[in-house]
Amino acid sequence: MGVKLLCLFLTSILVAYYIYSPMPEDFDEPWKVMLIAATFRTVGHLAEAAEQLGLMHYMETLMLISAFEYVEPTSNENVTVTDTEFNNVSVRLYLPKKESDGLRRAVVFFHGGGWCLGDAGMKGYDHMMKLITNLLNAVVVSANYRLAPKHRFPAQFEDVYSVTKFFLQSKVLSQYGVDPARVAVAGDSAGGNLAAAVAQQLLEDPEVENKLKVQALLYPVLQCLDLNLPSYQENINKPLLTKSLMIRFCAEYFTSDPSLREAMASGRHVPLESSHLFQLVNWSALLPEEMKKGHVYSSPVAGSSELARKYPGFLDRRAAPLLASDAQLRGLPRTYILTCRHDVLRDDGVMYARRLQAAAVPVTHHHAKDAFHGALMFVETPAYLTVADRLCNGFLEWLDENL
Ligand SMILES: *[C@@H]1O[C@H](CO)[C@@H](O)[C@H](O)[C@H]1NC(C)=O
Ligand SMILES: *[C@@H]1O[C@H](CO)[C@@H](O)[C@H](O)[C@H]1NC(C)=O
Ligand SMILES: *[C@@H]1O[C@H](CO)[C@@H](O)[C@H](O)[C@H]1NC(C)=O
Numbered sequence: 001m002g003v004k005l006l007c008l009f010l011t012s013i014l015v016a017y018y019i020y021s022p023m024p025e026d027f028d029e030p031w032k033v034m035l036i037a038a039t040f041r042t043v044g045h046l047a048e049a050a051e052q053l054g055l056m057h058y059m060e061t062l063m064l065i066s067a068f069e070y071v072e073p074t075s076n077e078n079v080t081v082t083d084t085e086f087n088n089v090s091v092r093l094y095l096p097k098k099e100s101d102g103l104r105r106a107v108v109f110f111h112g113g114g115w116c117l118g119d120a121g122m123k124g125y126d127h128m129m130k131l132i133t134n135l136l137n138a139v140v141v142s143a144n145y146r147l148a149p150k151h152r153f154p155a156q157f158e159d160v161y162s163v164t165k166f167f168l169q170s171k172v173l174s175q176y177g178v179d180p181a182r183v184a185v186a187g188d189s190a191g192g193n194l195a196a197a198v199a200q201q202l203l204e205d206p207e208v209e210n211k212l213k214v215q216a217l218l219y220p221v222l223q224c225l226d227l228n229l230p231s232y233q234e235n236i237n238k239p240l241l242t243k244s245l246m247i248r249f250c251a252e253y254f255t256s257d258p259s260l261r262e263a264m265a266s267g268r269h270v271p272l273e274s275s276h277l278f279q280l281v282n283w284s285a286l287l288p289e290e291m292k293k294g295h296v297y298s299s300p301v302a303g304s305s306e307l308a309r310k311y312p313g314f315l316d317r318r319a320a321p322l323l324a325s326d327a328q329l330r331g332l333p334r335t336y337i338l339t340c341r342h343d344v345l346r347d348d349g350v351m352y353a354r355r356l357q358a359a360a361v362p363v364t365h366h367h368a369k370d371a372f373h374g375a376l377m378f379v380e381t382p383a384y385l386t387v388a389d390r391l392c393n394g395f396l397e398w399l400d401e402n403l
């Protein structure tokens with residue numbers, strides 16, 4: 001009996017020690033976030049172990065999270081949900097059942113997951129898309145683009161671009177009763193990256209007759225050039241996206257070759273001949289004073305040209321929308337950007353907001369001081385967080401007012 005109790009006691013201490021990680025004071029529900037973070041960390045450890053043992057690619061193990069969260073397309077009293085294809089790319093389509101006086105608004109959405117993970121059918125996304133459909137009486141298209149490591153850049157971009165372009169055709173919009181002047185693109189994390197890249201590319205595409213009204217970028221990734229921004233330094237191990245996982249995602253978008261990942265981690269992946277691009281992601285010039293505090297800007301070091309020759313994608317603005325010139329940003333649609341304080345990607349969003357404003361694009365920048373990367377996914381029980389509800393409502397209100 002004594003031994004059993006002692007074992008139980010020791011196990012509890014080990015479990016508590018494993019689960020416990022200090023959380024920022026301003027989180028609303030620190031214990032819940034800690035449990036969620038511990039779950040993600042555990043899957044991360046399993047993924048590393050499985051990869052070391054040669055059983056599975058790291059991302060394949062992480063993909064189990066999305067599989068676990070997957071829900072079939074299920075209609076309810078307000079929304080008809082179906083899985084279909086647009087231009088040979090899978091999409092989950094949400095059509096409102098409510099009558100509409102006139103033409104409807106529409107949102108084309110891209111899920112997050114570091115270009116490697118995620119699915120439009122994940123509970124959190126499915127729930128959010130139903131909310132948008134119902135609240136805005138809008139048509140929502142949630143794209144299931146191809147993922148790495150099986151498919152590399154630009155497959156992800158090409159899929160979402162092709163879905164958007166297909167949908168923006170007048171005959172398709174009219175088939176769904178959508179107003180051609182009221183279409184949005186939106187996405188979170190890597191999906192925000194894709195949304196920003198799509199919005200840029202559409203400006204230059206002479207075949208597209210209908211333009212976007214707005215873009216909404218929810219804690220987007222916007223560049224992989226400088227992975228040591230103040231936000232990367234301050235949030236190196238914050239939930240749910242650590243610096244090392246983000247670097248892994250950035251590299252996997254282009255290759256599983258560990259030399260790119262290692263060069264990115266040490267900031268030696270950008271060759272000398274591309275060093276002019278650094279001014280476009282120069283945090284010293286683009287961040288407000290309060291975010292620069294305690295950090296000293298030093299000019300980036302140049303790496304060898306070999307990686308950039310083999311994997312030129314990481315210098316391509318379809319993968320890094322912050323690399324667009326000021327002239328290329330001009331004319332982009334009205335923009336919503338959500339950034340979270342406790343997020344390695346905070347500065348990407350802040351710098352893009354700043355650059356868009358300088359290019360005379362109307363921007364609403366919502367900076368959530370008490371939130372972390374991925375928070376929006378937790379809009380449904382049992383993994384419900386009040387912060388998710390708040391961020392989601394802010395996003396939906398903005399969409400309702402501006403789309
Ligand atoms: C359907 O819409 C009504 C009115 O907006 C709402 O009260 C109800 O909760 C919705 N039902 C579902 C299943 O979302
Ligand atoms: C559609 O996608 C499938 C694979 O998913 C491919 O085999 C086929 O060639 C594609 N068709 C077109 C018209 O692009
Ligand atoms: C970054 O901006 C600072 C000014 O804030 C400037 O001194 C520095 O030369 C810039 N560096 C690059 C690489 O653009």
